Amino acid sequence: MSAGLNADPVAKDVAEPDRREVRQRLWQQLPLLIALVVLWMVLWGQFTALSLVTGVIVAIVVTRVFYLPPVELSGRINPWYLLVFLSHFFLDVAVASFQVAFQAVWPKPVPHSSVIGIQLRTRSDLIMTLDAIAMSLVPGSLVVEADRERSTLYLHTFATESLEDVEAMRRKVLVVEARIVRAIGSKADLERIRSNGPRAAEAHSGEREARS
Amino acid sequence: MNLDLVLDILTGSCLVLGAFLSLAAGVGLLRFPDAIARMHATTKPQILGLLFILAAIALQDRRWTTVLVLLTILVFQMLTAPISAHMVGRAGYRTGVVAPGSLLVDELERAIEEAQRDVVEESPDDSNPPPR
Incomplete structure (x- = not known):
């Protein structure tokens, strides 16, 4: 997760970029700028011309001072699958929250945990990050380590009593990844999800499961 | 039964649920x-607990500026x-606060060992620093 956040000084210090490049970079940063202006106006609690102008100034200063490499959007969005992902996500959060809460309160020994590595199929930093955030917000799983080079997430999984529980969590992560890719992933990632379904993922996990 | 009563009952149940989840978080911590x-x-x-508490506030104070701030x-x-x-978990794992014996399956340990072996055999690599 942290590897993707390192500022890239090369992109900033391009000597005399031509006009098209500038326009393209502005276009890429526009969603972030708009979000910052809206946030500024919400925090002030007023939607006036003054808060708009000050918001634009603050947004530009903030994006200049705290420079981050632009997020690469795929340019594709499917509102229906976005809705499917979000509703599944909130349902998961609700169910799992009460599960972990009851495990905390119930007078029974706390079950064993596991650390499992899951090879994702996407090559996009954004989708890997969103998958990690989604899995982290759902109780019972927590991202301990992310290997960006190999698109692998290492999850600490709460309450795994058997290897079936481990495999269930592995499938879960891949299902969540597939939902995110269907919602906002690139065409190439969609192809990868289709050709490399959960069955292939299980075969991969079978290799790792041959423990010494 | 008027609307205000219904909203008050909804607010009350949201507050109770949010409080239960926060209490469970505290018990789990111990x-x-x-x-x-x-x-x-x-x-x-706590995420769901916070969601319940925020929903209770939104139900009582039904102004859209408040709802935007809550969102x-x-x-x-x-x-x-x-x-x-993630940061606490990563630091906890790498400093050995998590006893490996308490885990049912641990696939990260092997990955770290392999990465370390690669570092020793090849040139030093900043992307996989030795953990301990």
Whole structure:
């Protein structure tokens, strides 16, 4: 997760970029700028011309001072699958929250945990990050380590009593990844999800499961 | 039964649910065995607990400026909680606060060993620093 956040000084210090490049970079940063202006106006609690102008100034200063490499959007969005992902996500959060809460309160020994590595199929930093955030917000799983080079997430999984529980969590992560890719992933990632379904993922996990 | 009564009952149940989840987070913090398991208790039921509390506020104060601020609070909680949980979990794993014996399956340990072996055999690599 942290590897993707390192500022890239090369992109900033391009000597005399031509006009098209500038326009393209502005276009890429526009969603972030708009979000910052809206946030500024919400925090002030007023939607006036003054808060708009000050918001634009603050947004530009903030994006200049705290420079981050632009997020690469795929340019594709499917509102229906976005809705499917979000509703599944909130349902998961609700169910799992009460599960972990009851495990905390119930007078029974706390079950064993596991650390499992899951090879994702996407090559996009954004989708890997969103998958990690989604899995982290759902109780019972927590991202301990992310290997960006190999698109692998290492999850600490709460309450795994058997290897079936481990495999269930592995499938879960891949299902969540597939939902995110269907919602906002690139065409190439969609192809990868289709050709490399959960069955292939299980075969991969079978290799790792041959423990010494 | 008028609308205000219904809204008051909804607000009350949201507050009770949110309070229960926060209490469970506190109990989990005391009962769970190691640092990472405790992160499960503290960060997770709290997201839903916060959601319930914010919903209760929104039901009582039905102005859209308030709702926007509440949404902002929720979004920032959801963005920052996984990152803090990840940093504590990562540090906890690498400093050995998590006893490997307490885990059923541990696939990260082998990956770290392999990465370390690669570092020793090849040239030093900044992307996989030795963990301990």
